[in-house]
Amino acid sequence: MIDRAQPFPRSAFSYWQPVQTRWADNDCYGHVNNVVYYSWFDSAVNRLLLERGLLGPDAEWVGLVVHTHCDYFASVAFPQELEIGLRVGSLGTSSVRYQLGVFVQGSDQPAAQGEFIHVYVDAGARRPLAGLPAPLRHALLPLLKPEEQ
Helix, strand or coil: CCCCCCCCCHHHCCEEEEEECCHHHECCCCCECHHHHHHHHHHHHHHHHHHCCCCCCCCCEEEEEEEEEEEECCCCCCCCEEEEEEEEEEECCCEEEEEEEEEECCCCCCCEEEEEEEEEEECCCCCECCCCCHHHHHHHHHHECHHHC
């Protein structure tokens, strides 16, 4: 038997990005298709990194996705305005666990939540770094979930 994931409340997240659903996001069942959620997660993480100057074509290191998952609690569909909440679940030696929630605007409970794990590697050699770069660690520490700080 699989244990059902428990949703994190809105208060568990401290970084937010608005998302507008699109007509093309809906599938034949009348709700947003599951692959779209992963696109929102990827965009939220990368936008955070871009905003903090941690992602770009000349970077010496990059984050490679090694794990993703998503749990669904309620359907969303076009046209709805959503908010993607992001927090850092954990910082490892060369990895970061990003946790994300998809909230209908104004809702305290997520319609879905998931995670992305990035392993940070040397951009050229594609081998894991010996430690997270100081600018990355410094930028992500404020987003670390309270029990991990």
